[in-house]
Amino acid sequence: EPEVTQTPSHQVTQMGQEVILRCVPISNHLYFYWYRQILGQKVEFLVSFYNNEISEKSEIFDDQFSVERPDGSNFTLKIRSTKLEDSAMYFCASKQDRGNSPLHFGNGTRLTVT
Amino acid sequence: QKEVEQNSGPLSVPEGAIASLNCTYSDRVSQSFFWYRQYSGKSPELIMSIYSNGDKEDGRFTAQLNKASQYVSLLIRDSQPSDSATYLCAGSNTGNQFYFGTGTSLTVIP
Secondary structure, rough: OOOOOEEEOEEEEEOOOEEEEEOOOOOOOOOEEEEOOOOOOOOOOEEEOOOOOOOOOOOOOOOOOEEEOOOOOOEEEEEEEHHHOEEEEEEEEEEEOOOOOOOEEEOOOEEEEE | OOOEEEOOOOEEEEOOOOEEEEEEEEEEEEEEEEEEEEOOOOOOEEEEEEOOOOEEEOOOOEEEEOOOOOOEEEEEEEOOHHHHHHHOOOEEOOOOOOEEOOOEEEEEEE
C-alpha cells in the first residue's frame, strides 16, 4: 500500500540553525499538510498546500517556517532559525482529492533543538 | 467552542469489554469525520471514516455519527490490550481543513 515517507526520522540541531524536513507524499495525492506534536500534547496544524501554494496556515506557522514542493514529488518544511520550543514530532500528511478522503500520515520526524 | 472536542480520559476498560470514545464538533466542521489511533511515539493511523448519519462497522470498530447533535463516537468491541493507545477524533470541512481533538487515552487491562 502506498505510504507517505518522511526523512530523517530524527534530527538533532542547535538553536539558531536551519533545518529542512522532507516528505514524499503518496503519488496521486493533491493536498499536502504539515502538523506538529509536542511531546504529550495534541496534534497541531501548521500548514496546508495545494496546487503549488499555501492554502491555509496556522498562527504557529510564522515567518521562520516555509514550505516548498521543489520537484513534484518532495514536500519540504524549512525552519530558518530553530528555537528550543520547536522541539517536537513533525508529521507530513497527504490527501487524495477534494472529497471525503482522509489524511494519510507519514511516520514523522522527531526534531530535537538543543 | 473548539472545533473538535474529546474527553482526554484516561479511559480504562478490561479486556473483552466495549470501549466507547466520544467526540463533539462545532459548525466549522461539516464534511467528514475520522478516527485515528496513535501509539506512543508513532504517527496517527486511520481506523475509520464516516460521512453520513448512522453507524458504520468495520470489524470490531463501529463509528457513529449524529449530525443533528454534532456528535461522533467510536465503539471498540472485544477490546484487546493491543488497542491501548490514544484515539484522535478529526473532522474536515469543505475547504479540506482538518480539525483534531486532543485525543482520548485508552488502556485495556488484561
